[in-house]
Amino acid sequence: MYWVEVQCEFQCRACGRLSPINYLDLDGSVRCLYCGLDQAFARASWTRALDHAHALGDLGAAHAESREPHAWLSIARENPMKGKTSAEDVQSGMVSERGMQFPTSLRIDARLREPQCQACSVPLVVQRQGPGQVHTTCPRCGTRDQFAMPIEAPGLCAGLRAVIASEHSTEFKPTRVQCDAAHPEAVTLECPGCGAAIGMNPGTRLAVCQYCRTTSRIPEKAFARAGADAKQEPFWLAFDGPSLLRKQLLREPGVLSPTTPLLEAKLAEPPVRKRPTAVELGLMVALPLVLLALYAFVDLVLLADYVTELPF
Ligand SMILES: [Zn+2]
Ligand SMILES: [Zn+2]
Ligand SMILES: [Zn+2]
Structure with missing residues:
Protein backbone atom coordinates (compact mmCIF):
# COMPACT_ATOMS: atom_id res chain seq x y z
CA MET A 1 0.00 0.00 0.00
CA TYR A 2 1.43 3.40 -0.96
CA TRP A 3 0.13 6.94 -0.47
CA VAL A 4 -0.46 9.76 -2.94
CA GLU A 5 -1.28 13.29 -1.82
CA VAL A 6 -3.92 15.04 -3.92
CA GLN A 7 -5.45 18.49 -4.21
CA CYS A 8 -8.62 18.82 -6.25
CA GLU A 9 -10.69 21.71 -7.55
CA PHE A 10 -13.47 22.27 -10.05
CA GLN A 11 -14.77 25.31 -11.86
CA CYS A 12 -18.10 26.52 -10.47
CA ARG A 13 -20.80 26.77 -13.12
CA ALA A 14 -22.34 29.84 -11.46
CA CYS A 15 -19.51 32.08 -10.27
CA GLY A 16 -16.75 30.65 -12.49
CA ARG A 17 -14.20 30.41 -9.67
CA LEU A 18 -12.08 27.36 -8.98
CA SER A 19 -13.55 25.81 -5.86
CA PRO A 20 -11.58 23.27 -3.80
CA ILE A 21 -12.90 19.73 -3.24
CA ASN A 22 -11.17 18.51 -0.11
CA TYR A 23 -12.46 14.93 0.03
CA LEU A 24 -13.93 12.12 -2.07
CA ASP A 25 -17.35 13.68 -2.60
CA LEU A 26 -19.23 10.80 -4.23
CA ASP A 27 -22.86 11.82 -3.62
CA GLY A 28 -23.35 12.98 -7.21
CA SER A 29 -23.03 16.71 -6.54
CA VAL A 30 -20.37 19.15 -5.39
CA ARG A 31 -20.79 22.51 -3.71
CA CYS A 32 -18.91 25.66 -4.64
CA LEU A 33 -17.17 26.86 -1.49
CA TYR A 34 -17.37 30.46 -2.73
CA CYS A 35 -20.98 30.94 -3.80
CA GLY A 36 -22.51 27.86 -2.16
CA LEU A 37 -24.16 26.48 -5.30
CA ASP A 38 -24.71 22.71 -5.44
CA GLN A 39 -24.01 21.28 -8.89
CA ALA A 40 -24.23 17.84 -10.48
CA PHE A 41 -20.92 16.04 -10.63
CA ALA A 42 -20.35 12.78 -12.51
CA ARG A 43 -18.68 9.91 -10.68
CA ALA A 44 -16.81 9.18 -13.92
CA SER A 45 -14.84 12.38 -13.25
CA TRP A 46 -13.64 10.80 -10.01
CA THR A 47 -12.74 7.54 -11.78
CA ARG A 48 -10.34 9.35 -14.10
CA ALA A 49 -8.85 11.46 -11.28
CA LEU A 50 -8.32 8.38 -9.07
CA ASP A 51 -6.71 6.46 -11.95
CA HIS A 52 -4.37 9.41 -12.45
CA ALA A 53 -3.28 9.44 -8.79
CA HIS A 54 -2.92 5.63 -8.83
CA ALA A 55 -0.72 5.81 -11.95
CA LEU A 56 1.63 8.33 -10.34
CA GLY A 57 1.96 6.18 -7.21
CA ASP A 58 2.51 2.99 -9.23
CA LEU A 59 4.76 4.33 -12.00
CA GLY A 60 6.25 7.59 -10.68
CA ALA A 61 9.60 8.40 -9.04
CA ALA A 62 12.05 5.51 -9.43
CA HIS A 63 9.38 3.02 -10.54
CA ALA A 64 9.90 3.42 -14.28
CA GLU A 65 8.97 -0.26 -14.77
CA SER A 66 6.19 0.08 -12.12
CA ARG A 67 6.27 -1.16 -8.54
CA GLU A 68 6.02 -4.78 -9.71
CA PRO A 69 8.00 -5.00 -12.96
CA HIS A 70 6.79 -7.40 -15.64
CA ALA A 71 9.00 -10.45 -16.25
CA TRP A 72 9.88 -9.79 -19.89
CA LEU A 73 7.99 -6.66 -21.06
CA SER A 74 9.49 -3.22 -20.56
CA ILE A 75 7.30 -0.12 -20.08
CA ALA A 76 10.02 2.30 -18.93
CA ARG A 77 10.44 3.94 -22.35
CA GLU A 78 6.74 4.76 -22.72
CA ASN A 79 5.93 5.44 -19.07
CA PRO A 80 4.66 9.08 -18.94
CA MET A 81 5.07 9.11 -15.11
CA LYS A 82 8.74 8.05 -15.25
CA GLY A 83 10.84 9.95 -12.69
CA LYS A 84 7.94 12.21 -11.70
CA THR A 85 7.06 12.98 -8.10
CA SER A 86 4.02 15.08 -9.01
CA ALA A 87 1.60 15.14 -11.92
CA GLU A 88 -1.46 17.18 -12.79
CA ASP A 89 -4.54 16.14 -14.73
CA VAL A 90 -7.22 18.52 -15.94
CA GLN A 91 -10.56 17.29 -17.21
CA SER A 92 -12.83 19.43 -19.34
CA GLY A 93 -15.79 18.98 -21.64
CA MET A 94 -18.63 16.53 -21.05
CA VAL A 95 -18.79 13.06 -19.58
CA SER A 96 -21.78 10.79 -20.01
CA GLU A 97 -23.13 8.78 -17.16
CA ARG A 98 -26.46 6.95 -16.65
CA GLY A 99 -27.55 8.24 -20.07
CA MET A 100 -26.98 11.88 -19.15
CA GLN A 101 -24.32 14.38 -20.09
CA PHE A 102 -22.45 16.11 -17.27
CA PRO A 103 -20.00 18.97 -17.72
CA THR A 104 -16.69 18.28 -16.00
CA SER A 105 -13.90 20.62 -14.97
CA LEU A 106 -12.02 18.61 -12.37
CA ARG A 107 -8.37 19.40 -11.84
CA ILE A 108 -6.28 17.05 -9.74
CA ASP A 109 -2.75 17.72 -8.58
CA ALA A 110 -1.15 14.48 -7.34
CA ARG A 111 2.20 14.19 -5.55
CA LEU A 112 4.16 11.42 -3.87
CA ARG A 113 3.93 12.41 -0.23
CA GLU A 114 2.99 10.52 2.92
CA PRO A 115 -0.03 11.69 4.98
CA GLN A 116 0.89 14.70 7.11
CA CYS A 117 -0.48 16.17 10.33
CA GLN A 118 -2.39 19.31 9.30
CA ALA A 119 -1.16 21.17 12.37
CA CYS A 120 2.53 20.14 12.61
CA SER A 121 3.35 19.14 8.97
CA VAL A 122 5.12 15.92 10.04
CA PRO A 123 4.33 12.47 8.55
CA LEU A 124 1.57 10.63 10.43
CA VAL A 125 1.89 7.10 11.76
CA VAL A 126 -0.77 5.16 9.86
CA GLN A 127 -2.20 1.79 10.86
CA ARG A 128 -4.67 -0.22 8.81
CA GLN A 129 -7.74 -1.25 10.78
CA GLY A 130 -9.87 -3.12 8.26
CA PRO A 131 -11.05 -2.76 4.69
CA GLY A 132 -10.98 0.95 3.84
CA GLN A 133 -10.22 1.95 7.44
CA VAL A 134 -7.07 3.55 8.83
CA HIS A 135 -6.05 4.91 12.18
CA THR A 136 -3.54 7.80 12.35
CA THR A 137 -1.40 9.23 15.13
CA CYS A 138 0.77 12.35 14.92
CA PRO A 139 4.22 11.60 16.42
CA ARG A 140 4.62 15.24 17.47
CA CYS A 141 1.29 16.50 18.83
CA GLY A 142 -0.17 13.05 19.56
CA THR A 143 -3.50 13.76 17.82
CA ARG A 144 -5.30 10.54 16.93
CA ASP A 145 -7.88 10.19 14.21
CA GLN A 146 -9.53 7.46 12.20
CA PHE A 147 -10.87 7.46 8.69
CA ALA A 148 -13.26 5.31 6.69
CA MET A 149 -13.36 5.30 2.92
CA PRO A 150 -16.82 5.72 1.26
CA ILE A 151 -18.15 2.26 0.40
CA GLU A 152 -18.69 3.21 -3.27
CA ALA A 153 -15.03 4.24 -3.68
CA PRO A 154 -13.51 0.84 -4.65
CA GLY A 155 -16.14 0.61 -7.41
CA LEU A 156 -14.62 3.73 -9.00
CA CYS A 157 -10.99 2.60 -8.76
CA ALA A 158 -10.26 -1.03 -7.88
CA GLY A 159 -6.81 -0.28 -6.48
CA LEU A 160 -8.01 2.29 -3.92
CA ARG A 161 -7.47 1.03 -0.36
CA ALA A 162 -7.94 3.99 2.00
CA VAL A 163 -8.44 7.74 2.15
CA ILE A 164 -7.33 10.31 4.71
CA ALA A 165 -9.37 13.55 4.59
CA SER A 166 -11.03 15.47 7.44
CA GLU A 167 -14.43 14.83 5.92
CA HIS A 168 -13.92 11.03 6.10
CA SER A 169 -12.96 11.10 9.77
CA LYS A 231 -9.61 26.70 1.75
CA GLN A 232 -7.70 24.16 -0.29
CA GLU A 233 -6.66 21.19 1.83
CA PRO A 234 -4.66 18.25 0.54
CA PHE A 235 -5.97 14.76 1.18
CA TRP A 236 -4.37 11.36 0.80
CA LEU A 237 -5.25 8.22 -1.14
CA ALA A 238 -3.72 4.80 -0.56
CA PHE A 239 -3.41 2.40 -3.48
CA ASP A 240 -2.31 -1.14 -4.10
CA GLY A 241 -1.92 -3.33 -7.18
CA PRO A 242 -1.50 -2.44 -10.84
CA SER A 243 -2.77 0.95 -12.03
CA LEU A 244 -4.91 1.30 -15.15
CA LEU A 245 -2.00 3.07 -16.88
CA ARG A 246 0.32 0.13 -16.17
CA LYS A 247 -2.24 -2.28 -17.66
CA GLN A 248 -2.53 -0.03 -20.73
CA LEU A 249 1.25 0.14 -21.18
CA LEU A 250 1.42 -3.66 -20.91
CA ARG A 251 -1.36 -3.88 -23.55
CA GLU A 252 -3.51 -6.06 -21.34
CA PRO A 253 -6.58 -7.18 -23.28
CA GLY A 254 -9.91 -5.67 -22.30
CA VAL A 255 -8.43 -2.52 -20.75
CA LEU A 256 -10.01 0.82 -21.68
CA SER A 257 -8.09 2.90 -24.18
CA PRO A 258 -6.09 5.80 -22.70
CA THR A 259 -7.56 9.29 -22.66
CA THR A 260 -4.47 11.06 -24.04
CA PRO A 261 -4.10 10.77 -27.86
CA LEU A 262 -0.29 10.79 -27.57
CA LEU A 263 -0.28 7.66 -25.45
CA GLU A 264 -2.92 6.05 -27.67
CA ALA A 265 -0.67 6.43 -30.73
CA LYS A 266 2.24 4.82 -28.88
CA LEU A 267 0.14 1.91 -27.69
CA ALA A 268 -0.79 1.01 -31.28
CA GLU A 269 2.65 -0.60 -31.49
CA PRO A 270 3.44 -3.88 -29.73
CA PRO A 271 5.06 -3.68 -26.27
CA VAL A 272 8.84 -3.63 -25.90
CA ARG A 273 10.55 -6.81 -24.76
CA LYS A 274 13.16 -6.46 -22.08
CA ARG A 275 16.75 -7.19 -23.06
CA PRO A 276 18.37 -9.70 -20.73
CA THR A 277 21.04 -8.09 -18.56
CA ALA A 278 24.69 -9.26 -18.53
CA VAL A 279 24.10 -11.10 -15.25
CA GLU A 280 21.04 -12.90 -16.64
CA LEU A 281 22.95 -13.90 -19.81
CA GLY A 282 25.88 -15.12 -17.71
CA LEU A 283 23.57 -17.25 -15.60
CA MET A 284 21.90 -18.70 -18.70
CA VAL A 285 25.31 -19.97 -19.89
CA ALA A 286 26.86 -20.81 -16.53
CA LEU A 287 23.98 -22.66 -14.91
CA PRO A 288 23.84 -25.65 -17.35
CA LEU A 289 27.68 -25.90 -17.20
CA VAL A 290 27.63 -26.02 -13.40
CA LEU A 291 24.93 -28.74 -13.47
CA LEU A 292 26.95 -30.74 -16.00
CA ALA A 293 30.12 -30.46 -13.88
CA LEU A 294 28.18 -31.56 -10.80
CA TYR A 295 26.82 -34.59 -12.64
CA ALA A 296 30.31 -35.50 -13.89
CA PHE A 297 31.72 -35.15 -10.38
CA VAL A 298 29.06 -37.42 -8.85
CA ASP A 299 29.39 -39.96 -11.66
CA LEU A 300 33.21 -40.12 -11.95
CA VAL A 301 34.38 -39.45 -8.41
CA LEU A 302 31.67 -40.67 -6.06
CA LEU A 303 30.28 -43.56 -8.09
CA ALA A 304 33.54 -44.62 -9.73
CA ASP A 305 34.01 -47.73 -7.53
CA TYR A 306 30.40 -48.68 -7.49
CA VAL A 307 29.74 -51.32 -10.08
CA THR A 308 26.38 -52.92 -10.34
CA GLU A 309 26.29 -56.64 -10.90
CA LEU A 310 23.57 -57.35 -13.35
CA PRO A 311 21.70 -60.59 -12.64
CA PHE A 312 22.16 -61.93 -16.20
ZN1 LIG B 1 -19.51 29.37 -7.24
ZN1 LIG C 1 0.55 16.97 14.87
ZN1 LIG D 1 -22.96 20.25 23.54
Whole structure:
Protein backbone atom coordinates (compact mmCIF):
# COMPACT_ATOMS: atom_id res chain seq x y z
CA MET A 1 0.00 0.00 0.00
CA TYR A 2 1.43 3.40 -0.96
CA TRP A 3 0.13 6.94 -0.47
CA VAL A 4 -0.46 9.76 -2.94
CA GLU A 5 -1.28 13.29 -1.82
CA VAL A 6 -3.92 15.04 -3.92
CA GLN A 7 -5.45 18.49 -4.21
CA CYS A 8 -8.62 18.82 -6.25
CA GLU A 9 -10.69 21.71 -7.55
CA PHE A 10 -13.47 22.27 -10.05
CA GLN A 11 -14.77 25.31 -11.86
CA CYS A 12 -18.10 26.52 -10.47
CA ARG A 13 -20.80 26.77 -13.12
CA ALA A 14 -22.34 29.84 -11.46
CA CYS A 15 -19.51 32.08 -10.27
CA GLY A 16 -16.75 30.65 -12.49
CA ARG A 17 -14.20 30.41 -9.67
CA LEU A 18 -12.08 27.36 -8.98
CA SER A 19 -13.55 25.81 -5.86
CA PRO A 20 -11.58 23.27 -3.80
CA ILE A 21 -12.90 19.73 -3.24
CA ASN A 22 -11.17 18.51 -0.11
CA TYR A 23 -12.46 14.93 0.03
CA LEU A 24 -13.93 12.12 -2.07
CA ASP A 25 -17.35 13.68 -2.60
CA LEU A 26 -19.23 10.80 -4.23
CA ASP A 27 -22.86 11.82 -3.62
CA GLY A 28 -23.35 12.98 -7.21
CA SER A 29 -23.03 16.71 -6.54
CA VAL A 30 -20.37 19.15 -5.39
CA ARG A 31 -20.79 22.51 -3.71
CA CYS A 32 -18.91 25.66 -4.64
CA LEU A 33 -17.17 26.86 -1.49
CA TYR A 34 -17.37 30.46 -2.73
CA CYS A 35 -20.98 30.94 -3.80
CA GLY A 36 -22.51 27.86 -2.16
CA LEU A 37 -24.16 26.48 -5.30
CA ASP A 38 -24.71 22.71 -5.44
CA GLN A 39 -24.01 21.28 -8.89
CA ALA A 40 -24.23 17.84 -10.48
CA PHE A 41 -20.92 16.04 -10.63
CA ALA A 42 -20.35 12.78 -12.51
CA ARG A 43 -18.68 9.91 -10.68
CA ALA A 44 -16.81 9.18 -13.92
CA SER A 45 -14.84 12.38 -13.25
CA TRP A 46 -13.64 10.80 -10.01
CA THR A 47 -12.74 7.54 -11.78
CA ARG A 48 -10.34 9.35 -14.10
CA ALA A 49 -8.85 11.46 -11.28
CA LEU A 50 -8.32 8.38 -9.07
CA ASP A 51 -6.71 6.46 -11.95
CA HIS A 52 -4.37 9.41 -12.45
CA ALA A 53 -3.28 9.44 -8.79
CA HIS A 54 -2.92 5.63 -8.83
CA ALA A 55 -0.72 5.81 -11.95
CA LEU A 56 1.63 8.33 -10.34
CA GLY A 57 1.96 6.18 -7.21
CA ASP A 58 2.51 2.99 -9.23
CA LEU A 59 4.76 4.33 -12.00
CA GLY A 60 6.25 7.59 -10.68
CA ALA A 61 9.60 8.40 -9.04
CA ALA A 62 12.05 5.51 -9.43
CA HIS A 63 9.38 3.02 -10.54
CA ALA A 64 9.90 3.42 -14.28
CA GLU A 65 8.97 -0.26 -14.77
CA SER A 66 6.19 0.08 -12.12
CA ARG A 67 6.27 -1.16 -8.54
CA GLU A 68 6.02 -4.78 -9.71
CA PRO A 69 8.00 -5.00 -12.96
CA HIS A 70 6.79 -7.40 -15.64
CA ALA A 71 9.00 -10.45 -16.25
CA TRP A 72 9.88 -9.79 -19.89
CA LEU A 73 7.99 -6.66 -21.06
CA SER A 74 9.49 -3.22 -20.56
CA ILE A 75 7.30 -0.12 -20.08
CA ALA A 76 10.02 2.30 -18.93
CA ARG A 77 10.44 3.94 -22.35
CA GLU A 78 6.74 4.76 -22.72
CA ASN A 79 5.93 5.44 -19.07
CA PRO A 80 4.66 9.08 -18.94
CA MET A 81 5.07 9.11 -15.11
CA LYS A 82 8.74 8.05 -15.25
CA GLY A 83 10.84 9.95 -12.69
CA LYS A 84 7.94 12.21 -11.70
CA THR A 85 7.06 12.98 -8.10
CA SER A 86 4.02 15.08 -9.01
CA ALA A 87 1.60 15.14 -11.92
CA GLU A 88 -1.46 17.18 -12.79
CA ASP A 89 -4.54 16.14 -14.73
CA VAL A 90 -7.22 18.52 -15.94
CA GLN A 91 -10.56 17.29 -17.21
CA SER A 92 -12.83 19.43 -19.34
CA GLY A 93 -15.79 18.98 -21.64
CA MET A 94 -18.63 16.53 -21.05
CA VAL A 95 -18.79 13.06 -19.58
CA SER A 96 -21.78 10.79 -20.01
CA GLU A 97 -23.13 8.78 -17.16
CA ARG A 98 -26.46 6.95 -16.65
CA GLY A 99 -27.55 8.24 -20.07
CA MET A 100 -26.98 11.88 -19.15
CA GLN A 101 -24.32 14.38 -20.09
CA PHE A 102 -22.45 16.11 -17.27
CA PRO A 103 -20.00 18.97 -17.72
CA THR A 104 -16.69 18.28 -16.00
CA SER A 105 -13.90 20.62 -14.97
CA LEU A 106 -12.02 18.61 -12.37
CA ARG A 107 -8.37 19.40 -11.84
CA ILE A 108 -6.28 17.05 -9.74
CA ASP A 109 -2.75 17.72 -8.58
CA ALA A 110 -1.15 14.48 -7.34
CA ARG A 111 2.20 14.19 -5.55
CA LEU A 112 4.16 11.42 -3.87
CA ARG A 113 3.93 12.41 -0.23
CA GLU A 114 2.99 10.52 2.92
CA PRO A 115 -0.03 11.69 4.98
CA GLN A 116 0.89 14.70 7.11
CA CYS A 117 -0.48 16.17 10.33
CA GLN A 118 -2.39 19.31 9.30
CA ALA A 119 -1.16 21.17 12.37
CA CYS A 120 2.53 20.14 12.61
CA SER A 121 3.35 19.14 8.97
CA VAL A 122 5.12 15.92 10.04
CA PRO A 123 4.33 12.47 8.55
CA LEU A 124 1.57 10.63 10.43
CA VAL A 125 1.89 7.10 11.76
CA VAL A 126 -0.77 5.16 9.86
CA GLN A 127 -2.20 1.79 10.86
CA ARG A 128 -4.67 -0.22 8.81
CA GLN A 129 -7.74 -1.25 10.78
CA GLY A 130 -9.87 -3.12 8.26
CA PRO A 131 -11.05 -2.76 4.69
CA GLY A 132 -10.98 0.95 3.84
CA GLN A 133 -10.22 1.95 7.44
CA VAL A 134 -7.07 3.55 8.83
CA HIS A 135 -6.05 4.91 12.18
CA THR A 136 -3.54 7.80 12.35
CA THR A 137 -1.40 9.23 15.13
CA CYS A 138 0.77 12.35 14.92
CA PRO A 139 4.22 11.60 16.42
CA ARG A 140 4.62 15.24 17.47
CA CYS A 141 1.29 16.50 18.83
CA GLY A 142 -0.17 13.05 19.56
CA THR A 143 -3.50 13.76 17.82
CA ARG A 144 -5.30 10.54 16.93
CA ASP A 145 -7.88 10.19 14.21
CA GLN A 146 -9.53 7.46 12.20
CA PHE A 147 -10.87 7.46 8.69
CA ALA A 148 -13.26 5.31 6.69
CA MET A 149 -13.36 5.30 2.92
CA PRO A 150 -16.82 5.72 1.26
CA ILE A 151 -18.15 2.26 0.40
CA GLU A 152 -18.69 3.21 -3.27
CA ALA A 153 -15.03 4.24 -3.68
CA PRO A 154 -13.51 0.84 -4.65
CA GLY A 155 -16.14 0.61 -7.41
CA LEU A 156 -14.62 3.73 -9.00
CA CYS A 157 -10.99 2.60 -8.76
CA ALA A 158 -10.26 -1.03 -7.88
CA GLY A 159 -6.81 -0.28 -6.48
CA LEU A 160 -8.01 2.29 -3.92
CA ARG A 161 -7.47 1.03 -0.36
CA ALA A 162 -7.94 3.99 2.00
CA VAL A 163 -8.44 7.74 2.15
CA ILE A 164 -7.33 10.31 4.71
CA ALA A 165 -9.37 13.55 4.59
CA SER A 166 -11.03 15.47 7.44
CA GLU A 167 -14.43 14.83 5.92
CA HIS A 168 -13.92 11.03 6.10
CA SER A 169 -12.96 11.10 9.77
CA THR A 170 -15.00 8.77 11.97
CA GLU A 171 -13.36 9.95 15.18
CA PHE A 172 -15.68 12.94 15.64
CA LYS A 173 -19.40 13.21 14.96
CA PRO A 174 -20.40 15.76 12.33
CA THR A 175 -21.78 19.04 13.65
CA ARG A 176 -25.54 19.32 13.07
CA VAL A 177 -26.40 21.87 10.39
CA GLN A 178 -29.74 23.68 10.61
CA CYS A 179 -31.16 25.59 7.69
CA ASP A 180 -33.64 28.41 8.05
CA ALA A 181 -36.25 28.21 5.29
CA ALA A 182 -36.52 32.01 5.18
CA HIS A 183 -32.76 32.43 4.74
CA PRO A 184 -31.54 29.38 2.80
CA GLU A 185 -28.05 30.82 2.39
CA ALA A 186 -27.44 31.07 6.15
CA VAL A 187 -26.99 28.04 8.42
CA THR A 188 -26.62 27.58 12.14
CA LEU A 189 -24.40 24.93 13.67
CA GLU A 190 -25.55 22.78 16.58
CA CYS A 191 -23.70 20.45 18.91
CA PRO A 192 -24.48 16.78 18.09
CA GLY A 193 -24.35 16.04 21.84
CA CYS A 194 -26.68 18.60 23.46
CA GLY A 195 -28.06 20.66 20.56
CA ALA A 196 -26.59 23.97 21.75
CA ALA A 197 -25.56 26.49 19.11
CA ILE A 198 -21.83 26.49 18.43
CA GLY A 199 -19.56 28.88 16.61
CA MET A 200 -16.66 28.25 14.30
CA ASN A 201 -13.03 28.89 15.10
CA PRO A 202 -10.85 30.10 12.27
CA GLY A 203 -8.27 27.61 11.04
CA THR A 204 -9.91 24.42 12.32
CA ARG A 205 -12.66 22.11 11.15
CA LEU A 206 -13.32 20.97 14.72
CA ALA A 207 -15.72 22.73 17.05
CA VAL A 208 -15.91 22.21 20.81
CA CYS A 209 -19.27 22.71 22.54
CA GLN A 210 -18.93 25.14 25.44
CA TYR A 211 -21.69 23.36 27.39
CA CYS A 212 -21.03 19.62 27.10
CA ARG A 213 -17.42 19.75 25.73
CA THR A 214 -18.32 17.46 22.80
CA THR A 215 -15.93 17.89 19.88
CA SER A 216 -17.61 17.74 16.51
CA ARG A 217 -16.46 18.11 12.93
CA ILE A 218 -18.05 20.80 10.75
CA PRO A 219 -18.99 19.24 7.38
CA GLU A 220 -17.26 20.90 4.46
CA LYS A 221 -20.51 21.68 2.68
CA ALA A 222 -21.71 23.65 5.72
CA PHE A 223 -18.43 25.48 5.99
CA ALA A 224 -18.94 27.96 3.16
CA ARG A 225 -22.55 28.63 4.09
CA ALA A 226 -21.57 29.38 7.67
CA GLY A 227 -19.36 32.18 6.37
CA ALA A 228 -15.91 30.56 6.42
CA ASP A 229 -13.36 31.15 3.69
CA ALA A 230 -12.87 28.46 1.07
CA LYS A 231 -9.61 26.70 1.75
CA GLN A 232 -7.70 24.16 -0.29
CA GLU A 233 -6.66 21.19 1.83
CA PRO A 234 -4.66 18.25 0.54
CA PHE A 235 -5.97 14.76 1.18
CA TRP A 236 -4.37 11.36 0.80
CA LEU A 237 -5.25 8.22 -1.14
CA ALA A 238 -3.72 4.80 -0.56
CA PHE A 239 -3.41 2.40 -3.48
CA ASP A 240 -2.31 -1.14 -4.10
CA GLY A 241 -1.92 -3.33 -7.18
CA PRO A 242 -1.50 -2.44 -10.84
CA SER A 243 -2.77 0.95 -12.03
CA LEU A 244 -4.91 1.30 -15.15
CA LEU A 245 -2.00 3.07 -16.88
CA ARG A 246 0.32 0.13 -16.17
CA LYS A 247 -2.24 -2.28 -17.66
CA GLN A 248 -2.53 -0.03 -20.73
CA LEU A 249 1.25 0.14 -21.18
CA LEU A 250 1.42 -3.66 -20.91
CA ARG A 251 -1.36 -3.88 -23.55
CA GLU A 252 -3.51 -6.06 -21.34
CA PRO A 253 -6.58 -7.18 -23.28
CA GLY A 254 -9.91 -5.67 -22.30
CA VAL A 255 -8.43 -2.52 -20.75
CA LEU A 256 -10.01 0.82 -21.68
CA SER A 257 -8.09 2.90 -24.18
CA PRO A 258 -6.09 5.80 -22.70
CA THR A 259 -7.56 9.29 -22.66
CA THR A 260 -4.47 11.06 -24.04
CA PRO A 261 -4.10 10.77 -27.86
CA LEU A 262 -0.29 10.79 -27.57
CA LEU A 263 -0.28 7.66 -25.45
CA GLU A 264 -2.92 6.05 -27.67
CA ALA A 265 -0.67 6.43 -30.73
CA LYS A 266 2.24 4.82 -28.88
CA LEU A 267 0.14 1.91 -27.69
CA ALA A 268 -0.79 1.01 -31.28
CA GLU A 269 2.65 -0.60 -31.49
CA PRO A 270 3.44 -3.88 -29.73
CA PRO A 271 5.06 -3.68 -26.27
CA VAL A 272 8.84 -3.63 -25.90
CA ARG A 273 10.55 -6.81 -24.76
CA LYS A 274 13.16 -6.46 -22.08
CA ARG A 275 16.75 -7.19 -23.06
CA PRO A 276 18.37 -9.70 -20.73
CA THR A 277 21.04 -8.09 -18.56
CA ALA A 278 24.69 -9.26 -18.53
CA VAL A 279 24.10 -11.10 -15.25
CA GLU A 280 21.04 -12.90 -16.64
CA LEU A 281 22.95 -13.90 -19.81
CA GLY A 282 25.88 -15.12 -17.71
CA LEU A 283 23.57 -17.25 -15.60
CA MET A 284 21.90 -18.70 -18.70
CA VAL A 285 25.31 -19.97 -19.89
CA ALA A 286 26.86 -20.81 -16.53
CA LEU A 287 23.98 -22.66 -14.91
CA PRO A 288 23.84 -25.65 -17.35
CA LEU A 289 27.68 -25.90 -17.20
CA VAL A 290 27.63 -26.02 -13.40
CA LEU A 291 24.93 -28.74 -13.47
CA LEU A 292 26.95 -30.74 -16.00
CA ALA A 293 30.12 -30.46 -13.88
CA LEU A 294 28.18 -31.56 -10.80
CA TYR A 295 26.82 -34.59 -12.64
CA ALA A 296 30.31 -35.50 -13.89
CA PHE A 297 31.72 -35.15 -10.38
CA VAL A 298 29.06 -37.42 -8.85
CA ASP A 299 29.39 -39.96 -11.66
CA LEU A 300 33.21 -40.12 -11.95
CA VAL A 301 34.38 -39.45 -8.41
CA LEU A 302 31.67 -40.67 -6.06
CA LEU A 303 30.28 -43.56 -8.09
CA ALA A 304 33.54 -44.62 -9.73
CA ASP A 305 34.01 -47.73 -7.53
CA TYR A 306 30.40 -48.68 -7.49
CA VAL A 307 29.74 -51.32 -10.08
CA THR A 308 26.38 -52.92 -10.34
CA GLU A 309 26.29 -56.64 -10.90
CA LEU A 310 23.57 -57.35 -13.35
CA PRO A 311 21.70 -60.59 -12.64
CA PHE A 312 22.16 -61.93 -16.20
ZN1 LIG B 1 -19.51 29.37 -7.24
ZN1 LIG C 1 0.55 16.97 14.87
ZN1 LIG D 1 -22.96 20.25 23.54
